[in-house]
Amino acid sequence: MILNVHERTLPSAAGALIDTLSGSDDRLWPHDRWPAQRFDRPLGVGAVGGHGPVRYDVRDYEPGRRVRFGFRGPAGFHGYHEYEALAAPDGGCLLRHSLVLEPRGRARLTWPLIYRPLHDALIEDSLATAARNLGVAGDRPQWSVWVRLLRFLAGRRA
Known part of the structure; x- marks a missing residue:
């Protein structure tokens, strides 16, 4: 089982950014650098979509607090990923992204x-x-050489 967690302490308004995911005013997804996140309907339980080759559906949604996506693809991805807005000790917000995955096969x-x-x-x-x-x-994170190479190769295939 894989647990992959990324988090950042931000101002208390960070939870509201979750609600903008995949909308016309998306302020959380880095769509300027990555394939846009798209769904077949507005963000809510049952919405189906994803980004690039990664497919998922919305399994749980608590506006301003949490959204959980269950994997539908690629093949062998069994699990979920989610954004959560948690209270931080300083009165701000801990914005966390967690991925729980049991990879199978390839x-x-x-x-x-x-x-x-x-x-x-x-x-x-x-x-x-x-x-x-x-x-x-803050500065934008720098991509590793490996990430730049993978993105280059993916772009050549597209």
């Missing part, structure tokens, strides 16, 4: 070699996007 290789580095870079970009949209200064 995914036992594709997760660590391809998807994990891309996922980690995307989520760090997402947290930086959230910070920027809340007026928190």
